[in-house]
């Protein structure tokens with residue numbers, strides 16, 4: 001694809017056509033397939049318990065919903081400004097959940113090499129609290145922390161929340177990776193989304209984290225209010241100077257009708273779909289010219305393990321994003337955590353009070369009406385949407401047919417008819433056994449994925 005500064009009016013008219021015809025805000029966010037609103041509620045606590053009974057190498061996820069302050073663009077469920085005692089009470093209950101679940105799990109041969117702490121802002125916990133909950137986890141699960149493990153934590157790079165001392169504690173406890181939520185360094189963008197994240201602070205934390213041996217991920221966002229090409233380029237150039245191991249480049253979702261805090265953001269300050277594509281092209285240009293390769297909406301540093309796995313077709317996309325490891329068994333702890341056990345999704349209680357009250361009854365704190373056991377058709381479509389289209393930007397029809405013992409063209413004959421329009425618009429290219437998303441199509445890949453989502457189809 002041409003570089004932005006080589007494009008002419010015809011190219012920009014093509015981008016305009018694509019942006020108007022394929023507006024991303026009409027497509028669900030695919031962190032699971034089916035998406036949460038389409039779950040059928042066809043499993044229960046007994047299946048959860050059965051599913052973890054023999055599990056000795058699960059992926060563990062811990063959710064901490066507490067943040068110092070609320071960022072207006074954020075879609076996460078969070079609680080702001082909580083006192084230390086409030087968070088301690090939450091940890092009391094999280095410990096109960098650890099006891100409850102680990103009781104059913106094997107005591108011997110347990111080995112956990114993959115764990116993630118997200119939120120919220122887990123680094124909002126004090127050093128004492130971080131140590132307390134980490135120790136509780138490692139007393140109940142054998143956490144293996146070495147160069148091949150992924151023991152990771154999200155952070156807001158604010159030097160009042162995360163100090164060098166805290167970074168060193170994280171490393172000493174066993175964390176191997178930290179992700180810094182940055183989004184954009186442009187002050188005007190930060191102000192309107194209520195964030196304060198200075199490059200000088202990030203740079204110092206970054207250098208210290210790297211010095212002590214933590215791998216570093218960075219979260220950026222495009223399509224934020226007031227974001228423009230100059231500001232984003234400036235942010236990207238600062239980031240590539242730091243050379244994080246991985247960069248997530250998410251598209252901002254503006255849904256003020258569902259997320260009240262987003263009503264503080266003037267809708268007209270949010271870049272339109274044309275500008276979003278331009279910003280996304282800019283990000284790809286800067287990052288790929290500076291030692292990164294694109295994997296879906298993430299960029300990884302050339303030559304690292306993830307890059308190698310991508311070449312070898314070994315990347316998975318799941319609830320936690322992209323990974324090399326097999327994370328089919330995810331056990332989540334904390335309010336609103338999502339588990340995936342034996343191809344079944346389960347949602348923990350979202351509201352803290354409900355989460356506490358289930359644990360007071362010694363019951364798993366699950367949302368009783370939010371589970372979904374994948375059937376064979378779900379598994380096939382999940383593979384096409386999450387792995388093939390949103391990771392590899394293609395479908396290898398033979399590989400899918402072989403893996404699921406189907407005839408792809410027969411199974412998806414309705415979907416293939418719908419893809420004609422995408423081919424005509426230059427979004428995909430049908431090349432024998434492969435359906436390839438073109439470079440321009442990468443910015444609308446979710447629309448191609450949506451064709452394979454049966455839960456939104458009107459004809460069934």
Ligand code: SF4
Pocket residue numbers: 066067068069070071074075076078119120121156181
């Ligand atoms: S973006 Fe991060 S720090 Fe900001 S409110 Fe959301 S979870 Fe909290």
